[in-house]
Amino acid sequence: MEDQFIKTATLIGDPTRAAIMWTLLDGRAFTATELAIVANTSPQNISMHLTKLLEGDLLSVEKQGRHKYYRFSNKEVAYAIEAMANLIPKPEIRLKKEKDTYPPIKYCRTCYDHLAGKIGVALTDSLLEQKIILNTNDTFQISSEGEKWFSDFGINIEEAQKQKRIFLKPCLDWSERRNHLAGSIGALLLNKMITEDWLRKTKNSRAIIITGKGEKELLKYFKIVV
Amino acid sequence: MEDQFIKTATLIGDPTRAAIMWTLLDGRAFTATELAIVANTSPQNISMHLTKLLEGDLLSVEKQGRHKYYRFSNKEVAYAIEAMANLIPKPEIRLKKEKDTYPPIKYCRTCYDHLAGKIGVALTDSLLEQKIILNTNDTFQISSEGEKWFSDFGINIEEAQKQKRIFLKPCLDWSERRNHLAGSIGALLLNKMITEDWLRKTKNSRAIIITGKGEKELLKYFKIVV
DNA sequence: CGAATACTTCAGTTTGTATTTAACTATGAA
DNA sequence: TTCATAGTTAAATACAAACTGAAGTATTCG
Structure with a gap:
């Protein structure tokens, strides 16, 4: 069981793959090319990483024409990534905005x-x-x-x-x-x-x-x- | 924020460090030497890894004489590791034991x-x-x-x-x-x-x-x- | 149809980082 | 004091795994 955990941890713990997971946390499905752009790497490379994530059962794909849409394979993955994101050191000062409306929605x-x-x-x-x-x-x-x-x-x-x-x-x-x-x-x-x-x-x-x-x-x- | 996440992910996602985190999930505090043994590596190496985990604020230490006890720095870390452990592919067949007592407790x-x-x-x-x-x-x-x-x-x-x-x-x-x-x-x-x-x-x-x-x-x- | 786009595969190269070797400090036990 | 144990630091090395380049397949579009 320990090696299994190590496998999962190293799977997520690569910079490019972590960037992929971070992007997918937004909830949308992304194409391979889109992910290559946000992860700042080549299509070949992203393809390799996506294959690994699929093999590790962390992602699932859906083919639509010449596009392939990737997203988390289940909610447990989202939970785990969120839990990891929660470990990011908190910023010292939180800017408190005094407005009578809430800031524009970036995503939903x-x-x-x-x-x-x-x-x-x-x-x-x-x-x-x-x-x-x-x-x-x-x-x-x-x-x-x-x-x-x-x-x-x-x-x-x-x-x-x-x-x-x-x-x-x-x-x-x-x-x-x-x-x-x-x-x-x-x-x-x-x-x-x-x-x-x-x-x-x-x-x-x-x-x-x-x-x-x-x-x-x-x-x-x-x-x-x- | 993305790079921060990547940092955290790569911090956890090293085989030796993942083994450390897995061990600490049990809830006990471990000494550097103990962790070196379970992670199957040298004291020098474990020392390096523990330093990184401390710097990343994932662990905390307590010195007692010549021993140093390491454990998770907060409950969020435990949550994250548990959430990651939850991604381990499930075994196909679950052996159902038909006994009238429960199996011996390994830890608590x-x-x-x-x-x-x-x-x-x-x-x-x-x-x-x-x-x-x-x-x-x-x-x-x-x-x-x-x-x-x-x-x-x-x-x-x-x-x-x-x-x-x-x-x-x-x-x-x-x-x-x-x-x-x-x-x-x-x-x-x-x-x-x-x-x-x-x-x-x-x-x-x-x-x-x-x-x-x-x-x-x-x-x-x-x-x-x- | 041909051209462009989306993605994959493979072989070769690079590189980051984990590990090793070696030498050091600090605490405890004899 | 002296020896053993616990842990650290620094430089040299090794290696796995990410990346690159080149060539391939599949799909869409004009």
């Missing part, structure tokens, strides 16, 4: 079934600021005003609470190193935004597209600039 | 504040088998007999349920790849066993020692052979 992805990425964090911040949810020592709770807010928004909280899965929990986002909403509430919010066509899921990827309607509504409800 | 460690390692898994299995807890699609629940059992055991469930933290949840163990008890119940069980002197915490490590009394009681209550 789902953390398996709830919203993560910059939008997930911004959304969570906004919910906290509006006191819709409350943070008491890293546990989220819905306030009494929040209960009204969710029902106005069209989400039935009682039903969510009945579900087996954990109702409401924070989930550390690697890119922002801040908590965003997970649990069934996170999933319900995501779902609602998709049915309302604020957001659309993309095929074969964890990435999410923001519609024109979504852009307006996100600004209105959450002061998020897309 | 806490997963931050609940019992993990072989003993944690064996304990959870035993609780499941005795129908003290029930597993319904990867969510644990306490049965009605279980409620009585816990109160007989000296654990007040009602109080635990009032706590903010998640009451009862499974936690995937890297070594056994099986769920064990986390949440407040896991912590309470661990605590109880410590106050009853079945188990003792060791200084400077996540490892746990089983006392003579504990050995008898674990067999009696849970059919666990230590």
